[in-house]
Amino acid sequence: MTLDEHVADGHGHAVVIGASLAGLTAARALANFMDRVTVVERDWVPRGAGRRRGVPQARHTHGLTTAAQHGLELLFPGILGELADAGAVVVRMTEDVLLLGPAGWLPRAESNLSSLSASRDLMDALIRDRLRADPKVTFLQQHDAVLLEPGQQDTVTGVWVRGRDRRVPGGWGERRLLVADFVVDATGRASRAPQWLAELGYVPPRDTTVESRTAFATAVFAPPVGHVADWKSLLLTPAPGHPACGMLNPVEGGRWSVSVCSGDGSRPPTDHTGLLRAAGALRDPLLHDVLQAATPLGPVYSCGPSGNRWRHYEKLRRWPDQFLVVGDAVVALDPAHGQGMTVAVHCALVLDQLLAAHGTAVGLGYRVRRAIAHRLSPVWEASTRALRAAHGEQDPRAGGWRARLGRRYAARIAAAAATERAAANLLLQQLQNAAAPSAALRPAVVRAALRGPRAPVAAGPPSSTHGPNTARIARRQTGRPDTPPLREHPHGQPAVGTGVALHRPSSSPTIR
Ligand SMILES: Cc1cc2nc3c(=O)[nH]c(=O)nc-3n(C[C@H](O)[C@H](O)[C@H](O)COP(=O)(O)OP(=O)(O)OC[C@H]3O[C@@H](n4cnc5c(N)ncnc54)[C@H](O)[C@@H]3O)c2cc1C
Numbered sequence: 001m002t003l004d005e006h007v008a009d010g011h012g013h014a015v016v017i018g019a020s021l022a023g024l025t026a027a028r029a030l031a032n033f034m035d036r037v038t039v040v041e042r043d044w045v046p047r048g049a050g051r052r053r054g055v056p057q058a059r060h061t062h063g064l065t066t067a068a069q070h071g072l073e074l075l076f077p078g079i080l081g082e083l084a085d086a087g088a089v090v091v092r093m094t095e096d097v098l099l100l101g102p103a104g105w106l107p108r109a110e111s112n113l114s115s116l117s118a119s120r121d122l123m124d125a126l127i128r129d130r131l132r133a134d135p136k137v138t139f140l141q142q143h144d145a146v147l148l149e150p151g152q153q154d155t156v157t158g159v160w161v162r163g164r165d166r167r168v169p170g171g172w173g174e175r176r177l178l179v180a181d182f183v184v185d186a187t188g189r190a191s192r193a194p195q196w197l198a199e200l201g202y203v204p205p206r207d208t209t210v211e212s213r214t215a216f217a218t219a220v221f222a223p224p225v226g227h228v229a230d231w232k233s234l235l236l237t238p239a240p241g242h243p244a245c246g247m248l249n250p251v252e253g254g255r256w257s258v259s260v261c262s263g264d265g266s267r268p269p270t271d272h273t274g275l276l277r278a279a280g281a282l283r284d285p286l287l288h289d290v291l292q293a294a295t296p297l298g299p300v301y302s303c304g305p306s307g308n309r310w311r312h313y314e315k316l317r318r319w320p321d322q323f324l325v326v327g328d329a330v331v332a333l334d335p336a337h338g339q340g341m342t343v344a345v346h347c348a349l350v351l352d353q354l355l356a357a358h359g360t361a362v363g364l365g366y367r368v369r370r371a372i373a374h375r376l377s378p379v380w381e382a383s384t385r386a387l388r389a390a391h392g393e394q395d396p397r398a399g400g401w402r403a404r405l406g407r408r409y410a411a412r413i414a415a416a417a418a419t420e421r422a423a424a425n426l427l428l429q430q431l432q433n434a435a436a437p438s439a440a441l442r443p444a445v446v447r448a449a450l451r452g453p454r455a456p457v458a459a460g461p462p463s464s465t466h467g468p469n470t471a472r473i474a475r476r477q478t479g480r481p482d483t484p485p486l487r488e489h490p491h492g493q494p495a496v497g498t499g500v501a502l503h504r505p506s507s508s509p510t511i512r
Contacts, residue, residue: 020344041143089250103411103417111424161175
């Protein structure tokens, strides 16, 4: 479709700027109500799971929280099944995870939380395919949105875009107006909406920011030949005095996406020697030992700290109706908390609900801005609390007596989590930023915190296949002294429920 066709009339036409997760999910919500939706994307928009320069973070390990899974399924019914068919893996917490919490390994138990693990390229590709199948939705790739077109009485009537043109200096062609009745900015952290608003004479929003010291290094691996494990995923969280963390997530094709995060502002490793060294410096040698036998399938990608930023659009009194900002462009959370896609899905659900209730009547922009702020507030609070707690752990005097008391209570909950279900569940909820602040005061959690762990905390991971407890747990599970029958898993995927110790960890890692 040519640009002129897009420009044709503009009646019932929504333009979404940005074709990453916030833009794709917003386009889905809008397509239910508008005549047409055009998704403008500066980068190329591949068919299938192609890598995009516009989403560099896609190289890093991504998991979809339980809340985001539910929301995505509401927006795109059947999408979770399609993702699973394409190789995405549901990781149940903690049945499928060896999770080293702040004070020890968490027991393997049922909870109602899971993380959906796949490469980010695959997730975006399947969602894009769904939208492509909708005749109302069109992608306008290689087009950069540069400015809003103002209408009368605080409205916008379109977006100025310029197409990529390598023949001209700067690489972009002339500006053209894309007429629209509703415009959504989903351009991520680098969103220029504040400048666009200022150019139209509006007051730009105030930002709240909380800095982070966490940098990431990620690489994809093939598991060792014959790898058998009773887990699918590894997660080694930070702890007081140990700000680094590591994770191994299964992704499509039987591969592992592995990230190691510094938490002290240090530069992330940029090669495999450095990545292995960083894994060896974690609180437990498990990730290092597993990686030592795995085969790297590509380079190590790194990315620096980013932190939390909230652009308070909901506080602005004057605002162009029919304009909206969603996703990272409004609330960007520290990647260490794995919430960015949840934010995007929440924004789309709010838009969907308010369009269903009020249509595109005057005042929609105001309602949606307020409702998005309300919906994102708990996840922002939880993520910000976690960042401040991490800062406090590095500086024990930070935050005054209340903060110190809070940290001591959190430490007791973390210690109790090794044997107390209520405390372990709270830690899991906090990992997904799904716990209200009052959750820490539930009677069962308070009892667990006061009582502490009921038994000595296990020195190694609760696994019959990995770690120093391997032989003991295998004997307990099988009733036999050693080597229970081997169960191969199809496609080389980590097997669940096998009791075989094919991988023996080094008692002291080679690189520490
Ligand atoms: C290391 C790391 C790990 C992460 N892990 C997780 C995780 O496990 N779970 C999770 O939920 N989140 C995770 N995130 C966060 C997640 O990647 C982001 O929150 C999410 O991608 C934000 O989506 P978005 O659509 O708002 O913005 P983006 O993904 O940033 O997309 C913005 C899009 O807009 C386009 N664009 C920009 N400007 C223009 C313009 N002027 N005109 C046209 N198009 C434009 C860009 O090309 C891009 O396609 C992680 C992030 C990082 C950095």
